[in-house]
Amino acid sequence: MDVLNFNMTSWFEWENDMIGRDYHIIFEMEKNYRINKIISVDFLPFNFKSLIREYIKAKIYKKDSETIMRGLFFKVNKKSEKIYSVHTINPKSIKKILKKINLDKNFIVLNHNPFFTKYIKWFKKNKLFFEANDNWAENRTFKKYKNKLLKKYNYIANNSDKIFVVSKNLDETIFSNFNTYIIPNGVNIDFFNNSIKSFRVDNIISEIKNSEFKNSKIIGYCGILKSDRINLSLLEFAIKNNPDKLFLITGPVFDDIKIKNLNNYKNVKLHLSFIKNNEKPYLYSFFDVCLIPHLTGDFIKSMDPMKLYEYLALGKPVVTTKINEKINEFQNLIYIADNKLEFSNYIEKACIENDKSLKLKRTKSVQDKSWEQEISKMTELMYNS
Numbered sequence: 072m073d074v075l076n077f078n079m080t081s082w083f084e085w086e087n088d089m090i091g092r093d094y095h096i097i098f099e100m101e102k103n104y105r106i107n108k109i110i111s112v113d114f115l116p117f118n119f120k121s122l123i124r125e126y127i128k129a130k131i132y133k134k135d136s137e138t139i140m141r142g143l144f145f146k147v148n149k150k151s152e153k154i155y156s157v158h159t160i161n162p163k164s165i166k167k168i169l170k171k172i173n174l175d176k177n178f179i180v181l182n183h184n185p186f187f188t189k190y191i192k193w194f195k196k197n198k199l200f201f202e203a204n205d206n207w208a209e210n211r212t213f214k215k216y217k218n219k220l221l222k223k224y225n226y227i228a229n230n231s232d233k234i235f236v237v238s239k240n241l242d243e244t245i246f247s248n249f250n251t252y253i254i255p256n257g258v259n260i261d262f263f264n265n266s267i268k269s270f271r272v273d274n275i276i277s278e279i280k281n282s283e284f285k286n287s288k289i290i291g292y293c294g295i296l297k298s299d300r301i302n303l304s305l306l307e308f309a310i311k312n313n314p315d316k317l318f319l320i321t322g323p324v325f326d327d328i329k330i331k332n333l334n335n336y337k338n339v340k341l342h343l344s345f346i347k348n349n350e351k352p353y354l355y356s357f358f359d360v361c362l363i364p365h366l367t368g369d370f371i372k373s374m375d376p377m378k379l380y381e382y383l384a385l386g387k388p389v390v391t392t393k394i395n396e397k398i399n400e401f402q403n404l405i406y407i408a409d410n411k412l413e414f415s416n417y418i419e420k421a422c423i424e425n426d427k428s429l430k431l432k433r434t435k436s437v438q439d440k441s442w443e444q445e446i447s448k449m450t451e452l453m454y455n456s
Contacts, residue, residue, distance in 0.1 A: 073178035081113035088347035099446035117186040129158035206373035211299035237375035257442035258380035266352035284317040291358035298328040363391035386430030388421035
């Protein structure tokens, strides 16, 4: 079985250790004996800004040691025996590339990018699958494209053999009445329990250890900082009401969220840049309590937060908002808050938690949620279609 995969991110992001769900899907499929070739197509531009970004970041203009094919608007690199990485700003080049790589005529198509739908007409004789990581129509980044995205989701759903989603919310909303399968996110427990020392993380922690909060509990959050994701008022309330604890907030700022206002509190340390995937285990090891201070709107409900699995893999106490029904699966192991006061109080409770058996139970709770297990389910469903 050969796979043509349309990513929701790009290979140059993966090489900079910006790892998302589609990365795990590609590399777990590579391990599967049923799969012969994988054509991994970078996120296809949907506007001029994304077009320029792909052209420059992927260095389409430049041949490198892995390049096996190149044109004015595309480049193909062979990454392994199975994987070919396609960087292009012109989708029409894909058909030409496929002829060169010589895919089996019965190759399957797996798409993660709802903006791109041309493949449905191009490859209508092939098996077509779509995978939804969250509801892009509710993502503030794509606010002006909402109606367009809803139409594209409907068109994709009506022309797909199967649809894979990460949450029950996606199954019941934009993909209701379609052939949908829930494939949640996963985690690599060994990766998170064998951390590699990071000079950058050490610098962050040393600043805390050289401050008045050197003996304080560290309450940590690591993730994207966006106004449609972070409940800033809830987070600020918790910071005000736990002045003896140090809140370490890490991650890139994606929009106009007023996260820098938290600098007004002396018990806050902000590190507003991307934390690489290989730095996360080491960073998390310093967290006494891990936070998921997310909003509870339609966008968040459609997600399956990867960080929850990562925190649990390390056995860490987690304080979270009631994101969606999925977190109820862990309700006896984590602290799920209904409001600001409860969220703040749970932080205190988590700090003084003394049940050591809980750490082991948390890690065990995600032992059967590996990326290998989850993606193998997806692969089998595609193979047997």
